[in-house]
Amino acid sequence: MKVTISDVAERAGVSIKTVSRVINNEPSVRAATRQKVLDAVKSLNYTPNLAARNLAGTHSYSIAFIYDNPNAYYVIDMQNGILEACRAKGYELLIHPCKSKSPVIHSDLKKLIEHGKVAGLILTPPFSESSSFIETLQSMDVEFVRIISSTNKEQIKGKSVQIDDRQAAYNITQHLLSLGHKRIAYLSGGEEHLSTLGRQQGYSQALEDAGISVDKQLIIEGKYSFESGEINARKILDNDRPPTAIFAANDEIAAGALFTARMLKIDVPGQLSIAGFEDSPFSRQTWPKLTTAHQSNQEIARSAAKLVLEQIQNKSAKGCNGSDSEDKTQRSFIPELIIRQSTGPAPE
Structure with missing residues (x-):
């Protein structure tokens, strides 16, 4: 029995x-x-029986992971990190992919919280960066934690796990500068993301600190995709004064740039150094393997889940809206520079 x-x-x-x-x-x-x-x-x-617990009373034992991201590696790492924290506390995880630009996204969110008896949510970009989305959640009796770039740290209020994209990008660019590169191109991701702005700021600041003017012709707008890296690398390399190094806003873009370099018979890293960001499997599946910034998405997700569960339990125990200390509701990560074979000394 x-x-x-x-x-x-x-x-x-x-x-x-x-x-x-x-x-x-x-x-x-x-x-x-x-x-x-x-x-x-x-x-x-x-x-x-977690489902029975949810049905039995007013207290919910589920949290939801809200995302709109085509990168399967990112999503799986996030799910695994959140699940680990949920299992330790006896909570269920509701995985909810959705379209951030849907005209009914706010009403869908309300239905999810009300019908799914969700006690808390973990938001990733672009939801975590949307002021209207945050306002909708604040109007409801639900805890939430944002995973967000700390680019505009002074504007981030409430519970969050912040990634210091700016400092990590600065470190990557500084690494390329230390190898003697002076013409360093930056292949950008989507402008709608705060991480894009932070990474470009870090790149620009490192150049300025080295006494090198930022050349806007070496900054190419794009998307966080292999195809964007492939196309934009061809644009930047097929001119009279090509760069000796490329810093791509993520590893998919960097992998696309590396593919283009091979098609143009450009030796990497002998003639061209390439660096990415995030340390996704893309960075290790290429040859040469990519220099990048290690962003531990699983650890970031676990930290966000622990934070939202703490808030839920504090609210339940105290009968109020969680902790009184704002400082305890914000945690931060700086992606760590990982040097691999795709970067080397600038050519003579």
Whole structure:
């Protein structure tokens, strides 16, 4: 027969309500009592029915991951990181891909929260960067955490996990400068993303600090895709004064640029150095492997999930809107420079 919460309560010698509090990781349980319940759960091999918990009362045990991103590697890393945090706290994860430009996105969001009994959400760009989207969530009784570039840090309010794209891009450009490169092109991603702006700012600042004027002809607007890198690299390389290095706004763009270099019979890194960003599988599946900035999406997602779960539990325990300290609701990551074979000394 299936083990029930009543069996756990009887084994531990406590009430069903106390078992529920322990399973939900509520702080208002004495350590000794908590341990008795956990021992009973383990000995009986009890697994709580999360769906039944959601239906049983007003408290929800689900969080939702909201995204609009075609990069499967990014999405899988995010899901794995969030799932790890959810399982540790006994929560379910609702994965919700959607179109950020849909005319009914706000009403769909409200239906998701109300009908799915969602206690919290994790938002990735472009949702995390949309002021109207944030306003919609603030009007509802739901916790949320934004994963967002810290490019405009002073404008980021509330709970967030921030990625310092600017500093990471500065470090990549500085690496290329240290190899003797002076004509460094920047292949941009979509302008609608804050990360694009932050990465370009880091690139420009590194050049200026080295006493090199930013040449706007070496900055090419594009999209975060292999095809964009392929096309824009051809534009920048097929002229009288081509760059000796390319910094691409992500690894897909960099892989596209590397493909174009091969088609033009340009040696990498002998004649041209190429660097990407994010350390996605694209950076390791090319030859030569790409210099990049390691962005741990799984760790970022796990941190965001822990943060939103903390807020949910604080709200439940205190009967208010979570922590009083704004500083404790913001966490940050700086992607780390990874030097590989695609960058080398500037040609004579």
